[in-house]
Amino acid sequence: MLQTNDISTLGAEIKSLINNDRASALKRKMFDGVRYYDSQHDILKTRMFFFDSNGQLREEEYRANTKISHGFFTELVDQKVQYLLSNPVEFTTENLELQDYLEQYIDDDFQLMLQELVEGASQKSYEYAFWNVDETGKVKFRAADALKTIPIYDENLAIDQMIYYYDDQITIKNEVKNVVRAQFWTKEQVFYFVCVDEGEMELDESIKVNPAFHQLAKDEEGTYYGKGYGQVPFIKLANNKREKTDLEPIKDLIDDYDLMACSLSNNLIDFDHPIYIVRGFEGDNLDSLVTNLKTKKTVGVGEDGGVDVQTVDIPVEARKTKLAIDKEGIYKFGMGFDSSQTGDGNITNIVIKSRYSLLDLKCNKTEVRLRAVIKQMLDLIVQNINELNGKAFDSSVIEVTITRSVMANETDNATVAKTEADTKQVLINNVMTAAPRLDDRTVLELLAEILEVDPDEVEKALGEQAYKSDFNQMTEVDDDGTEPISTGNRESAGEGGQED
Numbered sequence: 001m002l003q004t005n006d007i008s009t010l011g012a013e014i015k016s017l018i019n020n021d022r023a024s025a026l027k028r029k030m031f032d033g034v035r036y037y038d039s040q041h042d043i044l045k046t047r048m049f050f051f052d053s054n055g056q057l058r059e060e061e062y063r064a065n066t067k068i069s070h071g072f073f074t075e076l077v078d079q080k081v082q083y084l085l086s087n088p089v090e091f092t093t094e095n096l097e098l099q100d101y102l103e104q105y106i107d108d109d110f111q112l113m114l115q116e117l118v119e120g121a122s123q124k125s126y127e128y129a130f131w132n133v134d135e136t137g138k139v140k141f142r143a144a145d146a147l148k149t150i151p152i153y154d155e156n157l158a159i160d161q162m163i164y165y166y167d168d169q170i171t172i173k174n175e176v177k178n179v180v181r182a183q184f185w186t187k188e189q190v191f192y193f194v195c196v197d198e199g200e201m202e203l204d205e206s207i208k209v210n211p212a213f214h215q216l217a218k219d220e221e222g223t224y225y226g227k228g229y230g231q232v233p234f235i236k237l238a239n240n241k242r243e244k245t246d247l248e249p250i251k252d253l254i255d256d257y258d259l260m261a262c263s264l265s266n267n268l269i270d271f272d273h274p275i276y277i278v279r280g281f282e283g284d285n286l287d288s289l290v291t292n293l294k295t296k297k298t299v300g301v302g303e304d305g306g307v308d309v310q311t312v313d314i315p316v317e318a319r320k321t322k323l324a325i326d327k328e329g330i331y332k333f334g335m336g337f338d339s340s341q342t343g344d345g346n347i348t349n350i351v352i353k354s355r356y357s358l359l360d361l362k363c364n365k366t367e368v369r370l371r372a373v374i375k376q377m378l379d380l381i382v383q384n385i386n387e388l389n390g391k392a393f394d395s396s397v398i399e400v401t402i403t404r405s406v407m408a409n410e411t412d413n414a415t416v417a418k419t420e421a422d423t424k425q426v427l428i429n430n431v432m433t434a435a436p437r438l439d440d441r442t443v444l445e446l447l448a449e450i451l452e453v454d455p456d457e458v459e460k461a462l463g464e465q466a467y468k469s470d471f472n473q474m475t476e477v478d479d480d481g482t483e484p485i486s487t488g489n490r491e492s493a494g495e496g497g498q499e500d
Contacts, residue, residue, distance in 0.1 A: 001152060001160055004186065004211075011193055011201035014182055018165050021150050026125075030147050033123035033245040036254070037077055041069035043258035064269035066262040072254050072327075073247055076336040077122045080246070083337075083356075083404055084363045085115050089374070090401040098393045101385045105138065116143035117373070118366060121239040122246045129235040129373065131380060133215055139384040141377060144234060151234075161186055162232050170196070188228030189213055237373045240365060250334045257326040264319045335362040360404075367402060374400055424450055 002013055021027055035041070044067050048060035088111045093099050113129065120127030120143060130144040144164065154160035165182040177197050181204070184191040191211040194204040203210050213226030214233065239245065331338040335358040375395075382395040431446045438446075441455075448455035 001154065002184070004189075004191070007191075007203060008200075010184070010191070011203070014163055014184060014193055015180075015195060015201035017150050017163060018180065018182065027147060029245060029248070030124040032251070033073075033125070033247045034147070036073040036247050036251070037123050039069040039071045039074060041258055042255055043067050043069060043262060046259075046262070064266040066265040066269070068258065068262055068265070070254065070258055070261065072257070072330045072334070073250070076250075076331075076334045077119060077246060079336050079359060080122055080362060080366065081115055081119050083359055084366060084370075084402065085111070085118060086405040087403040089114060090403070091378070091398055092401065093398045095393065095397060097391075098382075098385070098397070101389070101391075101393075102381070102398070105381050105385075110141060113141050113143055114370070114374075117237045118370065120146060121237045121366075124239075125243040125245045126236055126238045129237065129377065131233045131235070131377070133229075133384070137384075137388055139380050149234070151236075159232050159234060159236070162234050172196075185232050185234070186228075187231050235373055235376050238369055240369075246334065246362075250330050253326050253329045253333065257323060257330065260319055260322050260326065264314075264316065264323075267314045332358065335359060363404065371400060371402075 002010055004010055046065065046067060048063060048065050049057055050060050052058050089106075091102050091106050093102070117127050117129055124146045127146050128144040128149055129141050131139055131141045134140050148164055148166050150163040150165070151159045152161040152163070162185040163182055164185065165180060168179050168181050169176055170179050171177070179197070180195040180201075182193040182195070182201065184193065189211045192204040192207045193201050194206075195201040209216060209224050212224075214229045216224055216226040218224050327338075330336075337356055337359045341355065378395040378398055378400075382393050382398075385391060386393055427450045428447065431443060431450070435443045441459075444459060445455045448458055
């Protein structure tokens with residue numbers, strides 16, 4: 001843990017940690033994931049060399065050197081994010097008052113932040129959600145780039161401090177200088193540092209209050225005061241238990257696919273014309289030979305000379321087979337959905353589900369970790385609601401629903417729905433056939449089970465309906481205008497006795 005009592009020593013330690021972090025194997029791995037997501041593959045750095053007549057190694061400048069990045073990793077990450085989060089995450093509770101408060105926090109920006117978290121963790125093995133309290137007093141969340149973070153843990157392996165740094169440029173006396181800005185977060189305060197042109201890491205004098213509490217306010221006399229959150233405001237979403245990127249299992253396969261595809265392109269470019277073998281050539285030089293072949297289509301040769309035309313057979317089928325094997329491996333070990341699969345054309349819902357099975361497995365692992373992060377966010381949100389409104393809500397009553405987006409065969413769905421409806425109709429007919437030999441309650445329970453309704457609720461509704469029917473019967477007023485008598489009562493009186 002870094003000590004804050006000596007600012008100069010603290011600045012030197014932060015600068016050293018940043019320099020070591022930039023060169024770490026972990027950050028190189030993260031950077032690879034970001035590069036490949038942006039289609040900046042290793043194939044783009046490919047160079048070709050040859051040995052000249054003097055045995056010197058030289059770079060080839062005239063042969064074809066096609067460089068194409070095939071964006072499999074981009075597709076696989078986007079598949080994962082959109083399959084899991086294309087439908088907004090729903091937060092519901094039976095407490096209507098708490099639900100109203102939640103809707104003030106769970107907006108489009110919150111949903112976007114969740115997508116950025118999963119996307120970043122897939123590329124970089126983990127990503128952070130940063131939270132703070134804005135000027136209105138509400139807690140807000142946004143994604144923090146893990147490439148720019150250095151977590152410092154306590155003895156319990158919990159994040160005790162955090163360094164967030166980034167590169168910037170400033171202009172000093174019309175001269176542009178490169179600077180590194182760093183934020184050092186503790187559980188109560190944040191320190192802002194700046195390093196200009198590899199100089200010393202010092203407190204940033206452009207920040208008015210530095211160091212500052214997490215929440216700052218100013219009284220009527222202009223004096224700043226504040227308080228800390230009591231914790232470092234970063235929440236970590238790990239991609240998996242071992243914190244590996246989604247690129248690592250498939251990087252070699254993607255590199256091989258790029259190489260095979262680009263080599264095929266190079267072959268087609270370099271050998272798209274025949275090779276002429278000239279025997280007994282009589283002329284000034286080879287340049288004139290080539291010119292004559294291109295223009296006059298003729299060439300002069302000696303008495304025993306001749307021209308043989310040779311073509312090169314490019315192993316197209318072998319390369320296509322290798323590309324297909326690599327592609328299958330990329331989707332299999334990348335646990336994704338290959339949309340180019342056609343099969344036999346019979347795309348039922350069972351076939352669709354089987355093709356999504358690997359993607360489902362990958363998203364299952366991510367969803368468990370995402371729910372844990374969301375739980376921490378909800379704890380902060382509910383705590384913030386309670387503080388601002390004097391409430392005592394509990395975040396455990398909030399239900400989180402993540403609905404995955406799956407394609408479906410609508411014809412297949414319609415067929416299944418029709419089959420279910422027909423089955424229910426047959427069961428209802430059977431119950432009604434047996435109804436004369438059963439009591440009313442048994443018939444009601446059997447029908448309610450088929451229709452998936454509560455028999456007690458149905459019986460209650462039927463009772464209320466009968467009561468309202470009696471209540472709404474027509475009434476007539478007696479001749480003296482004093483006592484209403486229902487029509488039913490008048491008929492009964494007529495049968496059993498005399499009218500008054």
